[in-house]
Amino acid sequence: MGAQPTGGLVVTALRARSLTRRLGGVAVVNGVDLDLTPGQVTALVGPNGAGKSVLLDCLSGVARPDGGRILLGAREVTRAPCHWRARLGLARTFQQVAVFQGLTVAQNVLVGAEQHGASGPLGRARVAGVLRLLGLAELAAHPVAGLPLGVLRLVELGRALAGGPRVLLVDEVSVGLDATQVAWVAQVLAMAAGEGTAVLLVEHDLALVARLADRAYVLDTGRVVAAGTIAEVLADERVRRLW
Amino acid sequence: MTTPLRLALRGVTVRRGPVVRLAGVDIRCPADRLGFLIGRNGSGRTAVLEALAGLVPHHDGTVLLDGRDIGSLAPHRRAALGVVLVPARRAVFPTLTVAETLALAGRPPQPILDVFPELAPLLPRRATALSGGQQQLLALARALLTEPVVLLLDEPDRGLAPSVTARLHEQLAGRTALLTARTLPSWAPSSALVHVLERGRVVWHGEAGELRAASRF
Amino acid sequence: MAAPGLAIDFALAGVAVGSAAALSGVGLVVCYRLTGVLNLAQGGIAVFTAYLLRELAVVRGWPLWLAAAVCLLLVAPGLGVLLQFGVFGPLRRRAAGVGELVVASVGVLVLLIGLVAAMWGTAPLADVPSLVPVRTFTLPGGRLLRLDTVAQLGAVLVVACAVWAVGRFTRFGVRSRAVADDPALAELAGVNAEAVGAVGWAFGALTAGLVGVLLAPLVLLDPYGLPLLVLETLAVAVAARFHSLPVAVAAGLALGIVQAELAWLHPSGTLMPVVDAGQSNLFAVALLVAALVPWGEAEQGLVGGGALLAGPAAPRHRDGWAPLLCAVVLLTPLALRGGGVRALLTVPGIALVLLSVVLVTGSGGLVSLAQGAFAGLGALGTAQLVSGQVPGGAALVVAVLGLAAAGVLVGWPVVHRRGLVLAMVTFALAVGLSRFVFQQPYATAGLTGARPSFLHSDRALYAAELAVLAAGALLVAAVRRGRLGRALLATRDHEAGAWAAGVAVPRLKLLVFVLGAALAGAGGVLLAMAGGAFDPATFDPVQGLVWFATVVVTGVDSAAGAVLAPFVLVALDSATVPGMSAVVVGALATATGHLPGGLTGWARSRLGAWS
Incomplete structure (x- = not known):
């Protein structure tokens, strides 16, 4: 696994051990071990109801796990509230796109920047940079209410990137995007990874996974059923049965 | 290939406030064939489905089901006539269990459980306890169970795992259905009727085979 | 205790209050489950029905059975249908938030109380006829049991069992819950949401009316007392988490009996004021306790459990003229002579x-x-x-x-x-x-x-x-x-x-x-x-509810509206009669379904249309 110490440094950006979450008596996440490495894109795939989004909720702090541990860098964050993890450099997007309808595109991104100490001129500069990266500069002053879903996904991604995250969790980002937008997002995620961010990509689009990801975990009924490099995982017999 | 027309929009205009969502659009759904509404986000795909299902009022034109004008009927009357829409998001009832949701169709649920066996263990669960993909599957299963005359699906593949979408596409074969998509899916049969929408207008229509042939050049 | 027999007598007396509370609580739960709305107006419907029954039976001299039939089977359900089509149907269809639904039902409550006060005056009345003959049974052991207590208990059980049976054995149960969850989606599933909503409201109003005519003979009837009494039974519905009918029945009965027993115990000494206050306000205590105890999974099942007041907010407007207008309006009285201030x-x-x-x-x-x-x-x-x-x-x-x-x-x-x-x-x-x-x-x-x-x-x-x-x-x-x-x-x-x-x-x-x-x-x-x-x-x-409603009516985002509204309301009260402003707020609150964003939202859209 990608968690060997090298030269005394822990190179795992996010580490989960025997993570469990029960909903209504059912263990929807069941003893999951997961490691995210800086600069790598890790994919999380699996059938509907496998527990991918719930796992993301546990990692990001939106939901409390019923068992297990989560380490962000060297720091234990299992019980830390969501905003605390965010300020430590853990950013995420949501399956149902999460944007703030009452704010403009630039203000949405600014909310992300401000929570990481970038307010005032520094914040505005950070926002301008992110908007340029995402090709949203022209829409900066536009209210997000009424924008098409594809743009909203980019806005949400922009807000997540604005804090300069060490770990980025991305939930089904390609849903609702057309081919050019998917290509654009793929480029942005690759760039983020290139700058050292550990990216976790929850995705059904296997073509996108194969193109972007270095490693993959396969989740089924709350358990990790396969893990390894992307080639190994896609060749796994159990994985192919799921598709 | 000519089959009788099941459902159609004739010169329909839909406005929301000052915004024109559809401008004098003609859409045809021939019997027992798949139809696709292709266009970017905001091109008016969803508005076509909503006008057909009666969710939004239309200003000009007519909505025809088997030659009869159903434009003035409320959504539940159209659903009773077999025009069934599955919206793109939030299409389940939060406090109903899976079994109760399927019971809304008024038929025994076994046929659809045979197609989507992954629903069977979820029957006693509330819809809020399902994942996003499972909710989408439940909404589609409920619609399929009603044996609709015309099925209107807004981006049905959204959030579904590939193994599920494959079975969904099998189920759609031979039905009268109208699906929205951003681009023509590769699984679409070449006999499928395609309408391409741009800014609330139909800019091209014809069979999927023709569109593929045309885009090759 | 010297007289255990006395304890039983007090318990039987408590059953009378308890079954009325249980009936009211069951009415709130049923209305919520059928319509997705917490019917704070239940007390208003109850007092209106009670006054109407007295008007028909006592003032006009109709036979009691006819008056009761007209009130309970015609007027109350009719009022419910009216509420569905005029007030709550439009709100539910545009997926209004909890705050707006609360405000609309407060509006109906205030309007009905105002209507009753205007039609029949505010003097307390003691001559409301009892639907059940005032008779007592002698139980084995020589205890006395009043027939109306039995009738109330019977009504609770009949309503609860009827609701359970409908939910269990008919398709209406699932359909009504589908409508309560999401009316638009229910329509797409072939359910006539308007009709289901109308049935839900008719039934809710019928229960409310029944509460009114059963309670009215037990109290002095005036336009304000009965609605407050009914509002207190919110404790029962909250204890039942707006879902469980057996819990509602049990909680109502238990509260009634405990209240009666506390009255009997009546301890002396320093504790007495505390126990007295607790006894006479037992339902308030229960409401507080029931609301504060963690709701757990019950919270998940509530319709409109989201945090929002309404749907996503519209982009904020900066009305440069608003602070100026407020300053001018508020400073003007200082320039007036005499007692205007x-x-x-x-x-x-x-x-x-x-x-x-x-x-x-x-x-x-x-x-x-x-x-x-x-x-x-x-x-x-x-x-x-x-x-x-x-x-x-x-x-x-x-x-x-x-x-x-x-x-x-x-x-x-x-x-x-x-x-x-x-x-x-x-x-x-x-x-x-x-x-x-x-x-x-x-x-x-x-x-x-x-x-x-x-x-x-x-x-x-x-x-x-x-x-x-x-x-x-x-x-x-x-x-x-x-x-x-x-x-x-x-x-x-x-x-x-x-x-x-x-x-x-x-x-x-x-x-x-x-x-x-x-x-x-x-x-x-x-x-x-x-x-x-x-x-x-x-x-x-209730005054707090009216203030809350005022803000929602003027526009919950509008600070200028909040500053100007009291000026208008106070002026209205002093120009007409005290209480008029509440009725106006109530009337506007019932129209929130047609006024998304409140009055300021409406004004902005009109200004936007002009410019």
């Missing part, structure tokens, strides 16, 4: 309370129904301090700081609640404060006037009040601007998203709640000074 002395105080609602609910997304009660605490504190020879200015500062501290204390367990549960917890708090503080002699005895001596002239007092109001308005503006304002809007629009973006959501909500409590407290201070004394009626929970 005296009538307007309460305006700045109410404006501060309404501003606190704009801050807490509009910006913070917290549906708090306790702002009126916080104002009451401020008013009471001021009256206490001034009576203790503390100068007025110091009293203001102490009261505001005290309220902020109370806000921290109360807010900590409250702010993580959402939607209907938050509304219920804060309403229970308002009821509790009203019953156990504002109306108790220990708190209000020996209070002298609260008005500072150096503000002897009305004009000076009004000017001082305006200065406090301006400070409050500046505070609200400061919070809603900049980084804090953005974080608030983000949290209101998408709580999980804001949290995941690093916004410290729990702390932010607590901050807003505390500032809101302090603002409302300052408003209460001004109201106490303006009125010259502490008046518990000003801070009644």
Whole structure:
């Protein structure tokens, strides 16, 4: 696994051990071990109801796990509230796109920047940079209410990137995007990874996974059923049965 | 290939406030064939489905089901006539269990459980306890169970795992259905009727085979 | 205990009250399950039906069975259908939030009470005919049992069993829950949402009417007493988590019996005032306890469990003219001669309370129904301090700081609640404060006037009040601007998203709640000074609901609306009769289904259409 110490440094950006979450008596996440490495894109795939989004909720702090541990860098964050993890450099997007309808595109991104100490001129500069990266500069002053879903996904991604995250969790980002937008997002995620961010990509689009990801975990009924490099995982017999 | 027309929009205009969502659009759904509404986000795909299902009022034109004008009927009357829409998001009832949701169709649920066996263990669960993909599957299963005359699906593949979408596409074969998509899916049969929408207008229509042939050049 | 037999007699007496409470609670639960609306108007429908029955049977001399049939089978269900088509259908169809639904039902309540008062006057009546002959049975052992108690108990069981059977054996049960969840989606599934909603409301109104005609002979009937009695049975519905009928029946009966037994025990000594207050306000205690006990999974199943007041907020407008308009309107009375100012002395105080609602609910997304009660605490504190020879200015500062501290204390367990549960917890708090503080002699005895001596002239007092109001308005503006304002809007629009973006959501909500409590407290201070004394009626929970409704009607995002509305309402009351403003607010509240964004939202859209 990608968690060997090298030269005394822990190179795992996010580490989960025997993570469990029960909903209504059912263990929807069941003893999951997961490691995210800086600069790598890790994919999380699996059938509907496998527990991918719930796992993301546990990692990001939106939901409390019923068992297990989560380490962000060297720091234990299992019980830390969501905003605390965010300020430590853990950013995420949501399956149902999460944007703030009452704010403009630039203000949405600014909310992300401000929570990481970038307010005032520094914040505005950070926002301008992110908007340029995402090709949203022209829409900066536009209210997000009424924008098409594809743009909203980019806005949400922009807000997540604005804090300069060490770990980025991305939930089904390609849903609702057309081919050019998917290509654009793929480029942005690759760039983020290139700058050292550990990216976790929850995705059904296997073509996108194969193109972007270095490693993959396969989740089924709350358990990790396969893990390894992307080639190994896609060749796994159990994985192919799921598709 | 000519089959009788099941459902159609004739010169329909839909406005929301000052915004024109559809401008004098003609859409045809021939019997027992798949139809696709292709266009970017905001091109008016969803508005076509909503006008057909009666969710939004239309200003000009007519909505025809088997030659009869159903434009003035409320959504539940159209659903009773077999025009069934599955919206793109939030299409389940939060406090109903899976079994109760399927019971809304008024038929025994076994046929659809045979197609989507992954629903069977979820029957006693509330819809809020399902994942996003499972909710989408439940909404589609409920619609399929009603044996609709015309099925209107807004981006049905959204959030579904590939193994599920494959079975969904099998189920759609031979039905009268109208699906929205951003681009023509590769699984679409070449006999499928395609309408391409741009800014609330139909800019091209014809069979999927023709569109593929045309885009090759 | 010397006489266990007496305990049984008191228990039987308690069953009478208990079964009425159970029936009312079952009515609230059933209406909620069928329509997705917490029917705060149930007391209004009950009192209207009771008055109508008396009118037909006593004044017009109709046979009792005919009058009862007309009231219960025709008028009450008809009223319910009217409510579906006129008020709640449009609200549900545009997926209105919990706050708006609460406000609409408060509007119906206020309107019906106003209608009853206008048609039949406010004098208490004792001659409402009893549907059941006043007879008693002798039980084995020589105990007496009243026939009407048996009839009430029977009615509870029949209604509960009927609802259970319909849900269990017919398709209507599932269909009605589908409509309660999402009317538009239910229509797509082939369910006639309007018809199901109409049946739900007809049934809810029928139950409410039944509560009214069964309770009215047991009390002196006046337009205000019965609705309050019915409102207290909210405790039963909250205990049942708006879902379980058996729990509702059991809770209603248990409360009735415990209340009767406490009356019998009647301990002496130092405990007596406490037990007395608890006994006569047992339903308020139960409401508080039931609302504060964690809801657990029951909260998940509630319709409209989201944190939002309405759907996603529209982009904020900056109306440059609004502060100017407010300043001009509020300063004009200072230029008037004569006693014009005296009538307007309460305006700045109410404006501060309404501003606190704009801050807490509009910006913070917290549906708090306790702002009126916080104002009451401020008013009471001021009256206490001034009576203790503390100068007025110091009293203001102490009261505001005290309220902020109370806000921290109360807010900590409250702010993580959402939607209907938050509304219920804060309403229970308002009821509790009203019953156990504002109306108790220990708190209000020996209070002298609260008005500072150096503000002897009305004009000076009004000017001082305006200065406090301006400070409050500046505070609200400061919070809603900049980084804090953005974080608030983000949290209101998408709580999980804001949290995941690093916004410290729990702390932010607590901050807003505390500032809101302090603002409302300052408003209460001004109201106490303006009125010259502490008046518990000003801070009644129903008055708090009307204030909340006023803000939603004027536009929950609009600080200018909150400042101007009291001016209009106070002027209206002094120009017509006291209470008229509440009726106008009620009428507008029932129209919120057609007025998304309130009056200011409507005005903006008209201005937008012109420009």
